Amino acid sequence: MTKDNKRVLLTGNDAVVEGLCCAAGSERRIVYAGYPITPASEVATRASVIIPKHGGAFIQMEDEIASIQAIAGAGLTGAIAVTATSGPGFSLMSEGLGFAAMIESPVVCVNVQRGGPSTGMPTWMGQGDMMQARWGTHGERPVIVLVPNSVEETLLLTYEACGLSQKYLVPVIVMLDEIIGHMEEPISIPELPTVQLDPDREIIGNGHRLHRTGLTHxxxxxxxxxNPDAEEQLVRHLLDKVKKNAQDIIKYETFMDPTEAEVIVICYGSESRSVKAAVKLARKKNLEVAMIRLITAWPFPKDLLQELDKTERVYLVAEINAGQIKTEVERYIKKGRVQGLNLMGGRIHTPGEILDAIEGAFSY
Incomplete structure (x- = not known):
């Protein structure tokens, strides 16, 4: 980490580790437990070198199931508990994410998305895990999902994920994709305040004997x-931690004023970089178009969309899957028209392809 504000060349996967170090500072301990998997392996590689130098622990686990369960335990000890994975590894962690939510352990899971399903395209990008991140465990459970679109934002959102997980005691998933994970950008490592441990929180191993269970409790x-009453009280408590604080959690970026636009392009992750370029091109053609980039995918910014839906307009959802976020947008848009712009994986749309779709939306 740089202390003289010099810019350093990092990949998105590198930036994950730097974000963790910013969150821990000199006061907190990081516990990283993981299993290497393309295209997330570089997170583990850098973590194995950097985290022990900061007084933390790096644990090479035997598989992804062990990894998520290890950090669920570490989170109860007051550590900043994190793992990283991709594709099939994320699927294997689904039960453990539900367990972490159930025992209210603050864990951070980084998913560097690749093309799927199954083994898919390990070295190529995808965005096909967006619904899995929200709904990928059995039963109802809370989760916060953050989606960076640059190396710098990966660092900042990893840092933020640590804070959110500690504040609300829920799993936080940072959804990179292969492009963001492997691209290199020069950034400055910021000096950020240490993510503090709640002094009133009971910590296992610090004078407290605590019982935690995945059973209804x-x-x-x-x-x-x-019993049904206990289930009702417990699950509503878990969900309300995110639901009642959604407005404090939700973040998004707008480019041009969406309230004045006839077409709004909704996007996230690496796809948003092409979208912004396409919106600039469309504006030069005097087309009233704007961009909304999701930074927080879950909880979803439904209030924003419902407010925009007071005026009839077109919503073009550009994503690298068959329309996962488009489906969510359709839940809240009743007056406007929702269209999808989709690729299945391996690459993002070019600005020209997005511009063609924007022009097509105007001529519909």
Whole structure:
């Protein structure tokens, strides 16, 4: 990490580790438990070198199931607990993410998305895990999902993920894709305040004997309590941590004024870089178009869309999947028209392709 504000050349995967170090500062301990998988392996490689130098622990696990369970335990000890994975590895972590949510362990999971399904395209990008990040475990569970579009933002959102997980005691997933994970950009490592541990939080190994279980349990004792009333109270408590604080969690970027636009392009991740270029080109042709880039994918910015839907317009959702976020947009747009611009994986749209879709939306 640089202390003299010099710019350093990092990949997105490198920036994940730097974001963790910013969150830990000199006061907190990082526990990284992971299993290498393309295209996320470089996160583990850098973590294995950097994190021990900062007083943290790097643990090479036998698989992704062990990785997510290890950090679920580490989160209860007051550590900044993190893992990184991709593709099939993310699927294997699904049960553990639900367990972490159930025991209210603050974990951070970085998913560097690749083309799928199954083994798919390990070295090529995709955005096909967006719905899995939200709904990929059995039962109802809270989750916060952040989606960076640059190396610098990867660092900042990893740092933010640590803070959000500690504040709300929920899993936070940072959804890179292969392009963001492997692209190099010069950035400055910022000096950020250490993510503080809540002094009132009971920590295992610090004078407290705590019981945690994946079973339905009493909120005060955390002991199993298997009945419909306990289930109702527990699950609503878990979900409300995100639901009631959604407006404080949700972040997005607008480019040009969406309230004045006839066409709004909704996007996220690396795809947004092409979208912004396409919007600039469209503006030069005097087309009233704007961009909304999701930074927080979940919770979803439904209030923003419902406010925009007071005026009839076209929403073009550009993403590298078959329309996962488009489906969510359609839930809240009743007056306007929602269209998808989709590729299945391996590359993002070119600005020219997006411009053609924008022009097509105007001529519809």
């Amino acid at each position: 009493d909120l005060e004792t955390n002991l199993p309590k298997i």
